[in-house]
Amino acid sequence: MLTQERPKCDSAPLSNTGLDSHLVQNSSLSVKPDWIQGTFRFDTLDELHLALNFVGEYTNERWVFYPGRGRFCGKQWNNSVQGINKAIALYNLPDQEDGRLGHCFLSFPATALNGIDIRDVWRMMLGLVGRWKFRTTRFDVALDDYAKRISYQMLEEAVRSRNYTGFRKQPKRTNSYDKNGNIIGWTFSFGNRLSDRVFRFYDKATESDGEIDSVRMEAEFHDELAQKVVAEWIEIEPESFDEFSPMYLANVVVGCITFVRRTKDKNVSRMPVLDWWQDILNEVGEGIRHTVKAVKTTFEEKKKWIDKGVFPTLAMFSQIMGMKEFFSYVNAGLKRGQKRFTDYHLAFIDHYKNQDSLCSA
Numbered sequence: 429m430l431t432q433e434r435p436k437c438d439s440a441p442l443s444n445t446g447l448d449s450h451l452v453q454n455s456s457l458s459v460k461p462d463w464i465q466g467t468f469r470f471d472t473l474d475e476l477h478l479a480l481n482f483v484g485e486y487t488n489e490r491w492v493f494y495p496g497r498g499r500f501c502g503k504q505w506n507n508s509v510q511g512i513n514k515a516i517a518l519y520n521l522p523d524q525e526d527g528r529l530g531h532c533f534l535s536f537p538a539t540a541l542n543g544i545d546i547r548d549v550w551r552m553m554l555g556l557v558g559r560w561k562f563r564t565t566r567f568d569v570a571l572d573d574y575a576k577r578i579s580y581q582m583l584e585e586a587v588r589s590r591n592y593t594g595f596r597k598q599p600k601r602t603n604s605y606d607k608n609g610n611i612i613g614w615t616f617s618f619g620n621r622l623s624d625r626v627f628r629f630y631d632k633a634t635e636s637d638g639e640i641d642s643v644r645m646e647a648e649f650h651d652e653l654a655q656k657v658v659a660e661w662i663e664i665e666p667e668s669f670d671e672f673s674p675m676y677l678a679n680v681v682v683g684c685i686t687f688v689r690r691t692k693d694k695n696v697s698r699m700p701v702l703d704w705w706q707d708i709l710n711e712v713g714e715g716i717r718h719t720v721k722a723v724k725t726t727f728e729e730k731k732k733w734i735d736k737g738v739f740p741t742l743a744m745f746s747q748i749m750g751m752k753e754f755f756s757y758v759n760a761g762l763k764r765g766q767k768r769f770t771d772y773h774l775a776f777i778d779h780y781k782n783q784d785s786l787c788s789a
Contacts, residue, residue, distance in 0.1 A: 456575035457711055459677045461549055462646065463568035465535035466654075468560040471522055476532060479560050480509065480517060483534070486552035487544050489515050502777055503769040505533065515540040534562075538570075547669060554662045567654040571681040572632060572642035573708070579643075580614045582704055583629055586687050587616065593696050594685035594717070595619050595627070604634065618685060624653040627684040645708075647681045656718050675713060682708060683715030 470476045480491050489511040498506045505518035519532040541549065556562035586592055587599060595618040604613035613634030619626040626648040633641045649657050657680055664672050687705035688696060701709065709715065746754040 455711060456577075457571060457573055457678065457708075459569065459571045459674050459681065460546055461541060461567065461677070462538045462570040463536065463566060463648070464541070464549075464553070464564065465533070465566045466556075466562050466564040467531060467533050468556065468562045469529040469531055470519075470560070471529055473521065473530070476519060476530060479532070479556070482555055482559075483515075483552055486548040486555075487513070487515070487536070487540070489513050489540065491517070501533065502773065503766050504763075511540060513540045538568075546673065550662060550664075550669065550673065553658055557658065557662060564654040564658045565651055566648065567658055568646060568648045569657075569677050569681050571645040571647075571678050571712075572640065573645070574642045576641075576643045577707060578629065578645075578704055580611060580631075582702075583616050586702065589690065591690055591702060592618075592685055592687050621648075621650065624651065625649050625684055645681055647684050649680075653718055676716070678712040679714075679716040680718070681715075682712055683717040686715070 468479065470479065484490060490513075492510045492512070494508045494510065496506070497508045498504060499508050499518055501518055505520060507519050507521070509517035509519070511517075515534070515536045517532055517534050519530060522528060522530040553562070553564075557564075587601075597618075599616045599618040602615045602617070603611050606612050613631045615628060615630035615635075617626060617628045628644070628646045628648070630644055630646070632644040635644075661673065661676060664676065686696075687702040688699035689702060691699050693699060742754075742758070745757070749757060
């Protein structure tokens with residue numbers, strides 16, 4: 429059942445973001461949701477307003493509607509809504525002629541979540557999923573270590589020696605330097621946005637211009653995996669939320685990856701965990717690793733399939749129709765195809781365009 433009144437926070441914010449929940453008393457670790465986005469269907473414009481007003485009750489977001497101001501974000505959205513705190517909504521109205529429901533894309537980047545109590549984010553997701561069948565397509569969880577126990581040198585050595593499991597490929601590394609060539613900021617990014625998860629280590633102090641002085645471990649979950657994590661998170665009982673929510677979120681973060689010392693033993697579970705990673709696990713738990721069915725074909729594989737299976741038929745059509753009518757037919761078909769994009773199509777486009785996010789404010 430959805431609550432009509434906005435619940436009061438049980439306690440004051442515990443960090444300078446206003447959202448973090450400390451894992452244990454006197455711990456240097458804190459955890460929070462850091463990005464949420466997904467889609468839902470609606471049958472009337474009034475229902476869309478109701479959903480966004482519900483979101484506003486828990487996030488203090490206030491919306492400015494721009495009917496007719498379209499935006500392409502993986503597919504063509506005909507209308508947009510801008511939140512004053514940087515959340516965005518894009519939507520297409522219901523089509524009564526063909527019985528198609530309205531469709532809304534909703535995104536809360538990190539800037540839109542800052543300052544919101546974690547309990548209110550949880551209540552918002554509980555309502556969105558329960559009432560509007562919100563389908564989460566991205567859910568980021570950030571785990572900050574204010575003791576900064578993991579250094580660039582530790583990660584560099586672990587990567588060079590391949591002393592990690594959970595990702596097959598080497599991480600993408602991005603460094604920033606001072607005028608003398610010294611590293612002052614760094615990021616190790618495992619995985620990519622076509623997979624079910626991305627995992628990042630980075631120097632949050634540099635990224636936030638000193639506002640958050642931590643080393644951040646950040647898990648970015650996609651599609652089915654994001655839905656699994658959210659579904660389990662919102663199942664936590666309200667009376668035990670303060671105890672179990674931070675531990676659950678921290679465990680899904682550290683469950684993405686493990687740092688071990690490689691031995692001749694082929695069984696990874698018997699390899700010793702690196703001391704600095706074990707230090708983190710001792711504080712939060714051994715980690716929860718969800719799995720989903722693997723994807724995917726690559727862009728080049730899709731091109732080969734089109735070359736072999738589609739182009740001969742299109743060439744035949746062009747001969748029959750003539751080029752003018754043929755191009756009109758193809759253009760109309762592309763527009764119809766964009767309207768049928770799924771979340772997989774959006775993620776595929778995002779990956780090969782190398783964007784930082786599917787759609788940001």
